[in-house]
Amino acid sequence: MKTIIFENVYVQSRATAVGKMEKDGPLGSLFDVTFEDSYCNEKTFEKAERALVYHACDQAIRKGNKKISDIDVIVGGDLINQLTSSHYFARDMNLPFLGMYAACATSSLVIGEAAMLVEHNMANYALAFTSSHVATAERQFRYPNEYGVQKKPTTTLTVTGSGALVLGRKKTKIKVRAFTPGKIIDWDHKDANDMGLAMAPAAYDTLKTHFQQTNTTFKDYDLIVTGDLSKLGYSFLMDLCVQDGYEIDHRLHDCGLMIYDFEKQDAFCGGSGCACSMCVSLAKLLNELEQGVYQRIMVIATGALLSPVAIQQKESIPCIAHAIVYERSEA
Amino acid sequence: MDKKQIKDTAKKHVPKHTKLRNTIVAFLCGGVFAIIGQVLLYVYMHMLKMDEKSALSLVIVTFIFVTSVSTGLGVYDKFAQFFGAGMFIPISGFANSLTASALECRSEGPIYGIGSNMFKLAGSVITYGIVSAFFFGAIRFLLFGA
Numbered sequence: 001m002k003t004i005i006f007e008n009v010y011v012q013s014r015a016t017a018v019g020k021m022e023k024d025g026p027l028g029s030l031f032d033v034t035f036e037d038s039y040c041n042e043k044t045f046e047k048a049e050r051a052l053v054y055h056a057c058d059q060a061i062r063k064g065n066k067k068i069s070d071i072d073v074i075v076g077g078d079l080i081n082q083l084t085s086s087h088y089f090a091r092d093m094n095l096p097f098l099g100m101y102a103a104c105a106t107s108s109l110v111i112g113e114a115a116m117l118v119e120h121n122m123a124n125y126a127l128a129f130t131s132s133h134v135a136t137a138e139r140q141f142r143y144p145n146e147y148g149v150q151k152k153p154t155t156t157l158t159v160t161g162s163g164a165l166v167l168g169r170k171k172t173k174i175k176v177r178a179f180t181p182g183k184i185i186d187w188d189h190k191d192a193n194d195m196g197l198a199m200a201p202a203a204y205d206t207l208k209t210h211f212q213q214t215n216t217t218f219k220d221y222d223l224i225v226t227g228d229l230s231k232l233g234y235s236f237l238m239d240l241c242v243q244d245g246y247e248i249d250h251r252l253h254d255c256g257l258m259i260y261d262f263e264k265q266d267a268f269c270g271g272s273g274c275a276c277s278m279c280v281s282l283a284k285l286l287n288e289l290e291q292g293v294y295q296r297i298m299v300i301a302t303g304a305l306l307s308p309v310a311i312q313q314k315e316s317i318p319c320i321a322h323a324i325v326y327e328r329s330e331a
Numbered sequence: 332m333d334k335k336q337i338k339d340t341a342k343k344h345v346p347k348h349t350k351l352r353n354t355i356v357a358f359l360c361g362g363v364f365a366i367i368g369q370v371l372l373y374v375y376m377h378m379l380k381m382d383e384k385s386a387l388s389l390v391i392v393t394f395i396f397v398t399s400v401s402t403g404l405g406v407y408d409k410f411a412q413f414f415g416a417g418m419f420i421p422i423s424g425f426a427n428s429l430t431a432s433a434l435e436c437r438s439e440g441p442i443y444g445i446g447s448n449m450f451k452l453a454g455s456v457i458t459y460g461i462v463s464a465f466f467f468g469a470i471r472f473l474l475f476g477a
């Protein structure tokens with residue numbers, strides 16, 4: 001499949017909701033809703049993640065002066081088995097719902113899917129969201145939260161948060177320009193505590209495919225960000241780009257490196273999770289695009305599609321990356 | 332780009348091993364734990380006038396109690412991240428794995444949650460502890476008699 005180019009899809013409104021650690025990070029003031037602890041005023045972490053989704057979607061719809069009945073379709077996903085957070089949220093919305101999973105690459109996937117529906121008049125307004133929560137993800141993919149095992153220096157920290165945006169054909173300053181669906185790359189990496197390195201080749205493949213299909217290079221973008229490659233994956237990706245002769249020219253960055261303050265916060269190698277790329281791109285990057293700091297940016301959300309059972313059976317980690325291009329338009 | 336080139340490039344970005352640092356810290360921390368245990372044993376035996384066997388059990392119970400409370404308060408894992416195997420290998424590591432699993436599964440209720448998940452991590456220790464006890468017991472019996 002080729003890169004999908006959109007002509008009529010615009011971001012109508014967007015909102016984010018995050019937990020305490022993200023609030024205390026360098027982007028803290030940019031998020032719409034913030035919570036003081038991991039429970040988000042709920043009884044369990046699973047409900048807390050759902051609360052984040054509720055707040056993000058609620059704010060996104062309100063900020064666009066829309067009603068729930070104006071939305072034609074919801075596209076969403078999260079990291080928990082059976083997309084628990086997304087499905088329980090959608091249960092209360094009484095609207096057509098498309099649940100999607102691509103691990104941490106879900107953010108670009110849901111936006112791409114929603115944009116296709118809007119572009120082809122299948123929906124006037126589509127709501128896209130993703131969420132992740134450090135406690136629910138640790139529990140499912142790693143160990144109990146309070147377990148005192150020494151974490152490797154390659155570990156990443158799942159972002160607690162949710163981001164939602166409403167797409168429509170009405171012109172605004174932010175245009176969704178293109179969507180490059182990635183293919184799965186598996187290079188026999190088996191260390192589930194080192195997702196950054198695992199995902200970098202997938203990000204590189206999607207980036208290269210996008211450049212080839214759209215006949216562009218780093219110079220055509222003001223900023224290209226990856227989702228959650230962390231310190232190691234980020235340097236690995238740069239190395240791959242340089243080896244193939246690309247001039248990066250300070251245009252490459254990573255959302256996982258932006259969300260936490262490494263000096264003050266214990267963030268290991270950086271943030272991860274499908275809320276990482278979503279929250280950073282919605283709260284920071286699209287703001288800057290709107291203000292005219294950038295004219296065209298690309299967000300490559302990266303996902304490690306591991307299953308804890310498969311890892312214990314000594315399988316390697318398949319990885320994927322999906323890219324979305326945003327452009328500034330004079331509305 | 333082929334897999335070999337990717338793998339070769341990846342090797343350059345793997346962080347340096349911290350094994351030496353971890354070993355030294357674990358050694359010192361484990362040693363400090365042993366000293367604390369010895370002091371406690373002395374205190375229980377001489378100040379509380381207990382016999383050695385009961386005092387030993389009480390030392391272990393003290394370690395388990397302190398670990399479980401600090402796990403519940405959410406500070407144990409922060410220390411464990413620094414001290415590593417020094418806290419993981421002693422009885423404190425075992426107590427922490429039980430408490431952490433129980434806390435995590437509290438939301439699923441006492442039977443399906445705490446009851447069936449408490450030994451999720453420590454289960455291996457119990458299982459192989461019993462299996463090896465059986466074999467070593469059998470060997471001892473065959474070699475030295477009852």
